[in-house]
Amino acid sequence: MQDQLAALLAKASAELPSLASRPDFEAAKARYVGPNGELTGLMKQMGAVPKEQKPIVGKLVNEAKTALQAHLDAALARLESAELAARLGPAVDPTLPSPDRGPGTHHPLTLVREEMTRILRKVGFTVVEGPEVETEYYCFDALNTPADHPARDAQDTFYLPASARFGNVSKKNPGERYLLRTHTSSVQIRTMLKGTPPIRIVSPGRVYRRDTTDATHSANFHQLECLYVDKNVTVRDLKALLDYIFASLLGKDTKTRFRPHYFGYTEPSFEVDLSATHLPKVNKPWIEIGGCGMVDPVVFQDVGYDPEVWSGYAFGMGLERLAMLLYGIDDIRYFYQNDVRFLRQFA
Amino acid sequence: MKLSRSWLQDYVDLSGITDDDISRAITFLGFEVEQVLRTGAPRFDLVVAGRILTRDKHPNADKLSICTVDVGPAHGGARTIVCGAPNCDAGNHVPVALPGAVLPGDFVIKEAKVRGQASSGMLCSAKELTLAEDSQGLLVLAGEPAPGTPLNELLPPGDVVFDIEITPNRPDALSHLGVARELAAWFKKELRYPAVSFTPAAISADARPDLLAYVRVLAETECPLYTATVVTGVKVGPSPEWLQRRLAAVGLRPINNIVDIGNYVMLEYGQPVHAFDAARLAGAELIVRRAAEGEKITTLDGKAHTLSAGLLVIADAQKPVVIAGVMGSAGAGVTISTTDLVLEVAHFKRQAVRATSKRLGLASDSSYRYERGVDVHSLDEAAHRFIDLILAHTGGRVAGPIHRVGAVAPWEREITVTPAYLNEKLGFEIPAAEMRAALESLELVVTREEPTATRGPAWTFSIPSWRDDLDRPIDLVEEVVRLHGTEKIPTSVITAPGLVGNDDPIVLFNRKVAEAFVGQGFNECVNYTLRPAKEVAAWAPPAQVEALALANPFVEDQSHLRPTLVSGLLASLQLNQARGVAASRLFETGRVFLERNGSLSECVAAAFVIAEETGERSWRPREAADFYTAKRHAASLAALAGIELERQPTALVAAPALGWQTGHAASAGDIRHGWTATFGLVDLAHLKTLGLTGKVYAGFFAIVSEKVEADADRRSYKPFGLHPAALRDLALVVPASTPAAEVQKAVAKHARAAAGQTFALESVELFDLYTGKGVPEAHQSLAYALTFRAPDRTLTDDEVNAAFNRVQADLTAAGFQIRK
Incomplete structure (x- = not known):
C-alpha cells in the first residue's frame, strides 16, 4: 500500500x-x-x-x-x-498614445472672465446678466448721455428697425428704439432699478459697436463692469478696488494709476493704467486698462436713489483687451475664428 | 488738438520745464497725449558755423578734399577737415560738427583719419542735420555768420507740438489759451492773457454802409449773437513768419495774412472767426437765416453743396456766403486783391452746427468747436483780438462801429462747497488751503466764505463762463483731485462690508455647460452674434429672418441677429477644415434671438457640433458618433437648465427642417413654452453648400433668458432596497414605426402594475433592438431587462414569475406581441 x-x-x-x-x-x-x-x-x-x-x-x-x-x-x-x-494578451506598450479624446478647452475669454469674477466674488461682487438687445433709455438716457450725443448715432450704434418687437426686453418709454448695447453699463441701470442699495455687482457681457473689424476692433466684444453703491463710498475706495483686482490678477507688485477723464455717468471719472512690467509683448511702463469713476448723482436720481444718501463707484474694462495683454495675443480676430490651434493653447 | 510749445509759452512761462514734464502734466490734467512731435531744427551741441579757408585735393582719394576751416577762436580757430562734398569751396560758410557733437541718428563725431589724412570734425549737409529730406552738397549758410556761432542761432527756432485728445466735456481746452490755463494751474504759474488793445471806442475810420449796411439775424435761437466789423484798406500778403511757423507746427497750411490770423485766433481762443471780402458781398448786407431748399454754395475747399431747407447759413442779398459755423464760400472769400473786409465773429448753437455738418458730411475746425461748445461770453474778447491782429498785420482800419446783433444774458454761476465735503468724497485728506488754491488757479473765484455749524467754512465759488461743465459740488471734486495729482490717490484695503448674493442663474448655466462640455472633449468657441442673411435663412423661416435684420448693419455679412449657435460653430468647422486643422467637437454658449408668440425673445443658448471627418487618423479607431451621441449631449444641455429631456416628448424635426437632416434630427420642447432643444444630423445638402466634408452631428438648446432658474431645491433622499434583485428579460415585436418610448412606457406601466404593492419594479432598460430573421418585415424586436426588488426581503421565484406572467399577459392584451 x-x-x-x-x-x-x-x-x-x-x-x-x-x-x-x-x-x-x-x-x-x-x-x-x-x-x-x-x-x-x-x-x-x-x-x-x-x-x-x-x-x-x-x-x-x-x-x-x-x-x-x-x-x-x-x-x-x-x-x-x-x-x-x-x-x-501581450503586455501593453505604455508609451503608445491614448486614442481617446482628451478634455476639451475653455475659450480664453471664458478663462479671463471667470478669473475676474472669481477675484471680484472674494470681495463681495456677484455676477449679474442683462439683455444684449437694449433700449435707448437703459443704454444712454439713464447713463446721462444726451439725446444728441455722437455715441448714439446710427453711425456708431446698431439699431433694430422701429417695427422690431422684443417680448422680454422691456422699454422704459414707449417711443424708444431697440439697439444692441454699446456697453454693459445698461446692466447697472437695470440692477439699480430692480434692487435696493447697497449693491455690489459685476456684469460681464457682450457689447456691440459699429466699427471696422481689424486687429484691435470687432463688431462685438466683451466688457466687464463693476458697480458698488453704498453710503460714503469714496474715490479712495475705488482705487482700493482697482489695486486689489490687479494685484490679485498679476501679483502684489502690480500698480495701478488713475488719470482724470470724462464719462457722462461718473464724476469724477478716471482712466486706469496698469504697470505693465510683467505683461508679455508690452514695451511701455504703463498701459491703459479701463475706465472708472464715482457714479454721477444724475444717474442715482434717475433710478430713484437719493444722491445725498447713496454714493458709489463703477469700473469697466474690455475683456478681449485684458486677454490680449495677459496672453500676449496681438489680434482680436483670433478670439472669433476658433482655430483649434488657438483654442488649445489656453486649456 | 495740436498745441505748439512756443505758442503756449506766450501765455504761461514754461521755461525750464522739459517736454516730458509738460506731456506728463497734460496727461494728469486729464488730456491724453497722443504724440509729441518736434518741428524745425533739433538742438545741436558743438555744431557751429565755420568758414572754409582753403581747399586742397586729398592725395589718396579723387572725390575727397582737405579743407582748413575757421571755426572761431572759442573752438581753436582753424582746423583741418576732410570733406567729400563738391561745394566745399574756400569762402563758403558752412555748418561744422566738431568732435564730440552728436548728429541725428546718434552719429558721434570724433577726431579721425580719413584715407590717411587727419580730420577734426565734419562739414554738414542739410540732410545730415535733418533740416531737409534731401540735399546736394554742404548747407551753405547765408549772411556770412561769424565762425563759431552755434548753428541753432542761425536757424529758425524749432518747436515741440503736443497732439492731445480733448474730452467732450472740455471744449475750453480746444485752444492754446485754454490748455495754457491748465498748465499754469498745474505748474503754479501765472496765466498771461494776450494784450488786446482794440476797443470799440477806438474806431479809426468812418462807417462804410456801402460795404456793409446792416446785419439781420432771422434765426435768433440758433444764432444768439452775431458781430461783424468792417475793416478797410488791408493789404493781403503772407503773414509774419512767426505766425506761419506756429500754424504750420500745429498742422495748418499758411495761406495769407487774413486767413492765417483767423485761424490763429480760433486756435488761440477756441472761438471760430471768419473774414469776407467786403467787395464780394452782394447788397452790402448779411443775413443769418435758414437755407431755402436747393440753394447752392461752393465752400472754400472747392466742394459744391446743395443745401436743404432749414440749414443755417449767412447770406448776402443774393446767396449764402457761409454755411454757419462750418465753412465759408469760395465766392466771398479773401483773395490776393481784397482790400476791404467784413470780419465775422458769431455764436451758433451746437445742435444747429452739428445738424448742418452731419447733413452735408462737412466738418471743419470751426464746426468741431461749435459742436463741442464755444463760450459765448468770451466772444467779444476774441473778436477784439481778431481785429487787433488784422490791423497790426494788414495795415487796415476799422470802418464804423461793430455790427452786433443779439444779446446773451450775463453769465452767473456759483457753487458752494466745504472742504469737508470734498475730502469726504475723496476718502483722503487734501489740505483745505491746497484745494482752494487749486480751484482759484483755474480762475474759480471765492465770492463768499461763510462758516458752517459743523463742517468748517463753506466757500462759494463763481465759475468762469468757459467752464460750463462745472455745475455741482461734485464737479469740483474732480478739479481738486486733478490738480492734486491722481497719481497721489493713496492705496488702501477694501473695507466694504460683505453683500454676498448669488450669481445670476444664466451665469451658472453657462459655467456648468462649459465645465461639462470641456470635460467631454469639446473646445469652447466664441462666434459673432451678427450673421449674414444667407446663413440665418438656412436656419430660420423667412418671416423670422426679416425680424432678425438690423436697421443699420455695418457690413453685409453681419446684418442679422443669430437665431442659432449651430451656424457659427459650422463656420468654425469650415475655418479649421480650410486651414487643414482637425476640429471635431466644438461648443458655444451665448445669446440667440427667437420668435416667440409674435415677437422676438432674447434667449440663453448652448450648442455643440461633432464633425465625423476631421482628417484625423488613429492607430486604434474609436466608435463614430451618431444621432444618439447628439441626443445624449443635448440631454445634458437641457439637464443643466433643469430639464429632463428624456421625459419630454421628442419627435423628428418636421419639414422644412431648416438646417437639420429630415429623418435624422429631432426636437423637444417649444420656445413658446420657454425652451427648445434640437439635435441630430445637420442637413447634408447644407453641409455640402458649406463645403464641409463628412457628417456633422449637432445639438442646440435655448431657453428664454428669464426662465433660466437657479439650482433646483435640494433633493431629499429615497431609500433603496438592499435585498437581491430579480431580473427578467422580455422582448416585444412591434411595427418599426412604433416609437420605442411608447413601447417602453407600456412595459414599465404593466410591470409596475404587476409588481403590485408588495414589491416594486426598479428599472426597465432596453438592451437589444433586433430586426431580421424571426421578426416580420417592417417590424423590430425590442428587448427589455426588467429588475424587480422588494425593500424588505428576498423575492421568491414564484412571486416574480407570477408577476412576469402577468406583465406578458397584460402586454399581449394591450396588443403587443411577445417574442418567445
Missing part, C-alpha cells in the same frame, strides 16, 4: 505540472481522485487493511491525499494563470 501510494504520488508529480489545458487537467483529476480514480481505488482498499494497521495506513493515505491535492491545486493555479495570461 505504501509503495502504491508513493508510486501514485510520483506519477502525479511528474504528470500534473506538464498538463497543457483545463480538459487535460479535469481528465487527470478524474484519474486520481474521481469516483474511479487511482487514489479513490486505494482508499477503497482500506477496508481490507488489518485493524491494527489501519491507523498507520490511514495516516499514509491521508498524507498522500493531501500531497496529491497540493499537486492538483498547483497544476490548476498554473493553468489558470496561463489562461489569464492568454486572455490579457
Whole structure:
C-alpha cells in the first residue's frame, strides 16, 4: 500500500505540472481522485487493511491525499494563470498614445472672465446678466448721455428697425428704439432699478459697436463692469478696488494709476493704467486698462436713489483687451475664428 | 488738438520745464497725449558755423578734399577737415560738427583719419542735420555768420507740438489759451492773457454802409449773437513768419495774412472767426437765416453743396456766403486783391452746427468747436483780438462801429462747497488751503466764505463762463483731485462690508455647460452674434429672418441677429477644415434671438457640433458618433437648465427642417413654452453648400433668458432596497414605426402594475433592438431587462414569475406581441 501510494504520488508529480489545458487537467483529476480514480481505488482498499494497521495506513493515505491535492491545486493555479495570461494578451506598450479624446478647452475669454469674477466674488461682487438687445433709455438716457450725443448715432450704434418687437426686453418709454448695447453699463441701470442699495455687482457681457473689424476692433466684444453703491463710498475706495483686482490678477507688485477723464455717468471719472512690467509683448511702463469713476448723482436720481444718501463707484474694462495683454495675443480676430490651434493653447 | 510749445509759452512761462514734464502734466490734467512731435531744427551741441579757408585735393582719394576751416577762436580757430562734398569751396560758410557733437541718428563725431589724412570734425549737409529730406552738397549758410556761432542761432527756432485728445466735456481746452490755463494751474504759474488793445471806442475810420449796411439775424435761437466789423484798406500778403511757423507746427497750411490770423485766433481762443471780402458781398448786407431748399454754395475747399431747407447759413442779398459755423464760400472769400473786409465773429448753437455738418458730411475746425461748445461770453474778447491782429498785420482800419446783433444774458454761476465735503468724497485728506488754491488757479473765484455749524467754512465759488461743465459740488471734486495729482490717490484695503448674493442663474448655466462640455472633449468657441442673411435663412423661416435684420448693419455679412449657435460653430468647422486643422467637437454658449408668440425673445443658448471627418487618423479607431451621441449631449444641455429631456416628448424635426437632416434630427420642447432643444444630423445638402466634408452631428438648446432658474431645491433622499434583485428579460415585436418610448412606457406601466404593492419594479432598460430573421418585415424586436426588488426581503421565484406572467399577459392584451 505504501509503495502504491508513493508510486501514485510520483506519477502525479511528474504528470500534473506538464498538463497543457483545463480538459487535460479535469481528465487527470478524474484519474486520481474521481469516483474511479487511482487514489479513490486505494482508499477503497482500506477496508481490507488489518485493524491494527489501519491507523498507520490511514495516516499514509491521508498524507498522500493531501500531497496529491497540493499537486492538483498547483497544476490548476498554473493553468489558470496561463489562461489569464492568454486572455490579457501581450503586455501593453505604455508609451503608445491614448486614442481617446482628451478634455476639451475653455475659450480664453471664458478663462479671463471667470478669473475676474472669481477675484471680484472674494470681495463681495456677484455676477449679474442683462439683455444684449437694449433700449435707448437703459443704454444712454439713464447713463446721462444726451439725446444728441455722437455715441448714439446710427453711425456708431446698431439699431433694430422701429417695427422690431422684443417680448422680454422691456422699454422704459414707449417711443424708444431697440439697439444692441454699446456697453454693459445698461446692466447697472437695470440692477439699480430692480434692487435696493447697497449693491455690489459685476456684469460681464457682450457689447456691440459699429466699427471696422481689424486687429484691435470687432463688431462685438466683451466688457466687464463693476458697480458698488453704498453710503460714503469714496474715490479712495475705488482705487482700493482697482489695486486689489490687479494685484490679485498679476501679483502684489502690480500698480495701478488713475488719470482724470470724462464719462457722462461718473464724476469724477478716471482712466486706469496698469504697470505693465510683467505683461508679455508690452514695451511701455504703463498701459491703459479701463475706465472708472464715482457714479454721477444724475444717474442715482434717475433710478430713484437719493444722491445725498447713496454714493458709489463703477469700473469697466474690455475683456478681449485684458486677454490680449495677459496672453500676449496681438489680434482680436483670433478670439472669433476658433482655430483649434488657438483654442488649445489656453486649456 | 495740436498745441505748439512756443505758442503756449506766450501765455504761461514754461521755461525750464522739459517736454516730458509738460506731456506728463497734460496727461494728469486729464488730456491724453497722443504724440509729441518736434518741428524745425533739433538742438545741436558743438555744431557751429565755420568758414572754409582753403581747399586742397586729398592725395589718396579723387572725390575727397582737405579743407582748413575757421571755426572761431572759442573752438581753436582753424582746423583741418576732410570733406567729400563738391561745394566745399574756400569762402563758403558752412555748418561744422566738431568732435564730440552728436548728429541725428546718434552719429558721434570724433577726431579721425580719413584715407590717411587727419580730420577734426565734419562739414554738414542739410540732410545730415535733418533740416531737409534731401540735399546736394554742404548747407551753405547765408549772411556770412561769424565762425563759431552755434548753428541753432542761425536757424529758425524749432518747436515741440503736443497732439492731445480733448474730452467732450472740455471744449475750453480746444485752444492754446485754454490748455495754457491748465498748465499754469498745474505748474503754479501765472496765466498771461494776450494784450488786446482794440476797443470799440477806438474806431479809426468812418462807417462804410456801402460795404456793409446792416446785419439781420432771422434765426435768433440758433444764432444768439452775431458781430461783424468792417475793416478797410488791408493789404493781403503772407503773414509774419512767426505766425506761419506756429500754424504750420500745429498742422495748418499758411495761406495769407487774413486767413492765417483767423485761424490763429480760433486756435488761440477756441472761438471760430471768419473774414469776407467786403467787395464780394452782394447788397452790402448779411443775413443769418435758414437755407431755402436747393440753394447752392461752393465752400472754400472747392466742394459744391446743395443745401436743404432749414440749414443755417449767412447770406448776402443774393446767396449764402457761409454755411454757419462750418465753412465759408469760395465766392466771398479773401483773395490776393481784397482790400476791404467784413470780419465775422458769431455764436451758433451746437445742435444747429452739428445738424448742418452731419447733413452735408462737412466738418471743419470751426464746426468741431461749435459742436463741442464755444463760450459765448468770451466772444467779444476774441473778436477784439481778431481785429487787433488784422490791423497790426494788414495795415487796415476799422470802418464804423461793430455790427452786433443779439444779446446773451450775463453769465452767473456759483457753487458752494466745504472742504469737508470734498475730502469726504475723496476718502483722503487734501489740505483745505491746497484745494482752494487749486480751484482759484483755474480762475474759480471765492465770492463768499461763510462758516458752517459743523463742517468748517463753506466757500462759494463763481465759475468762469468757459467752464460750463462745472455745475455741482461734485464737479469740483474732480478739479481738486486733478490738480492734486491722481497719481497721489493713496492705496488702501477694501473695507466694504460683505453683500454676498448669488450669481445670476444664466451665469451658472453657462459655467456648468462649459465645465461639462470641456470635460467631454469639446473646445469652447466664441462666434459673432451678427450673421449674414444667407446663413440665418438656412436656419430660420423667412418671416423670422426679416425680424432678425438690423436697421443699420455695418457690413453685409453681419446684418442679422443669430437665431442659432449651430451656424457659427459650422463656420468654425469650415475655418479649421480650410486651414487643414482637425476640429471635431466644438461648443458655444451665448445669446440667440427667437420668435416667440409674435415677437422676438432674447434667449440663453448652448450648442455643440461633432464633425465625423476631421482628417484625423488613429492607430486604434474609436466608435463614430451618431444621432444618439447628439441626443445624449443635448440631454445634458437641457439637464443643466433643469430639464429632463428624456421625459419630454421628442419627435423628428418636421419639414422644412431648416438646417437639420429630415429623418435624422429631432426636437423637444417649444420656445413658446420657454425652451427648445434640437439635435441630430445637420442637413447634408447644407453641409455640402458649406463645403464641409463628412457628417456633422449637432445639438442646440435655448431657453428664454428669464426662465433660466437657479439650482433646483435640494433633493431629499429615497431609500433603496438592499435585498437581491430579480431580473427578467422580455422582448416585444412591434411595427418599426412604433416609437420605442411608447413601447417602453407600456412595459414599465404593466410591470409596475404587476409588481403590485408588495414589491416594486426598479428599472426597465432596453438592451437589444433586433430586426431580421424571426421578426416580420417592417417590424423590430425590442428587448427589455426588467429588475424587480422588494425593500424588505428576498423575492421568491414564484412571486416574480407570477408577476412576469402577468406583465406578458397584460402586454399581449394591450396588443403587443411577445417574442418567445
